Amino acid sequence: MLDGDEWIINGQKIWTTGGHHADHIFVLARTSPDEVKHKGITFLLVDMRQPGVEVRPIRMMSGESEFNEVFFTDARCPKGNVVGEVNGGWMVAMTLLGNERGAGAAINALSFRAELDKLTAMVKQRGLADDPHVRQRLTKAHTKVEVMRFLGYRALTAFLNGKKPGPDASIGKLFWSEYHKEVTELAVDVLGADALTPSGTPAQTYIRSDAVGSPNSSASWVDVFLNARAGTIYAGTSQVQRGIVGEQILGLPKEPRADAGPWRTIPGHG
Numbered sequence: 001m002l003d004g005d006e007w008i009i010n011g012q013k014i015w016t017t018g019g020h021h022a023d024h025i026f027v028l029a030r031t032s033p034d035e036v037k038h039k040g041i042t043f044l045l046v047d048m049r050q051p052g053v054e055v056r057p058i059r060m061m062s063g064e065s066e067f068n069e070v071f072f073t074d075a076r077c078p079k080g081n082v083v084g085e086v087n088g089g090w091m092v093a094m095t096l097l098g099n100e101r102g103a104g105a106a107i108n109a110l111s112f113r114a115e116l117d118k119l120t121a122m123v124k125q126r127g128l129a130d131d132p133h134v135r136q137r138l139t140k141a142h143t144k145v146e147v148m149r150f151l152g153y154r155a156l157t158a159f160l161n162g163k164k165p166g167p168d169a170s171i172g173k174l175f176w177s178e179y180h181k182e183v184t185e186l187a188v189d190v191l192g193a194d195a196l197t198p199s200g201t202p203a204q205t206y207i208r209s210d211a212v213g214s215p216n217s218s219a220s221w222v223d224v225f226l227n228a229r230a231g232t233i234y235a236g237t238s239q240v241q242r243g244i245v246g247e248q249i250l251g252l253p254k255e256p257r258a259d260a261g262p263w264r265t266i267p268g269h270g
């Protein structure tokens, strides 16, 4: 709601990674209640160091509390802190998400290659290199890291040609996050109880195995395994990425929508 020169914000936002460290937050706020769905939303930059903003940590299954719920009670934001157009926040959000999903594509293969090399070395050390099931899973992982390398080249080429990340960013996001679940399952299967072994100070956000065993790190392969589950949720779930690929890239018919069937009429949508 606009009050003179300020937006007044009431509501709650969940899963704000690093919110306990932040001094500002981007908020997608409904600014026009009469509009439907993606219309009538504005992208605001809000100061978090004010009385109307409360940050509550959420404890994750890995034991960390890296993300938070943020509550807004009559929080204030200057009228000028709008990113893009008033009621045009959805476009800003889609551009942002395309970049979030696409940005890693060019370099993902590098860290996943390093991780897989580490895992392959562990397999050899443990005398499991002759196990046909382990070999098969390692080979599959190797193939996927190579696919990511070529997806990365494609993303980089598109970027160098001035193309902005769009729906195709969902392919890379879907691919790396599903891959990371599989490969960390393999790591935990290979290591057994040793996968629990920690080694030092608190683990980092979105732990990858490069943290495991490095000096002053308490990250274990189980930490990496647990964090990999979250990878198929944050920045958009795998199901939503498949929907984007199907509808916006392959041009398949749209999924039936609970809010757009003949049983309910949306104002302005017939």
Ligand SMILES: Cc1cc2nc3c(=O)[nH]c(=O)nc-3n(C[C@H](O)[C@H](O)[C@H](O)COP(=O)(O)OP(=O)(O)OC[C@H]3O[C@@H](n4cnc5c(N)ncnc54)[C@H](O)[C@@H]3O)c2cc1C
Residues within 6 Å of the ligand: 014, 015, 016, 017, 018, 067, 230, 233, 234, 235, 236, 237, 238, 239, 240, 243, 255
């Ligand atoms: C570790 C972590 C960090 C995060 N950090 C941030 C952050 O910093 N900032 C931020 O804004 N958010 C963050 N998130 C939130 C994250 O972006 C959302 O959790 C995610 O987009 C899913 O949205 P949701 O939780 O509302 O689930 P919902 O949309 O309610 O989905 C619930 C289930 O329904 C499925 N579903 C929903 N819609 C469809 C559809 N159209 N087709 C098929 N299936 C569907 C989903 O796949 C899922 O299985 C984070 C989440 C995690 C796990």
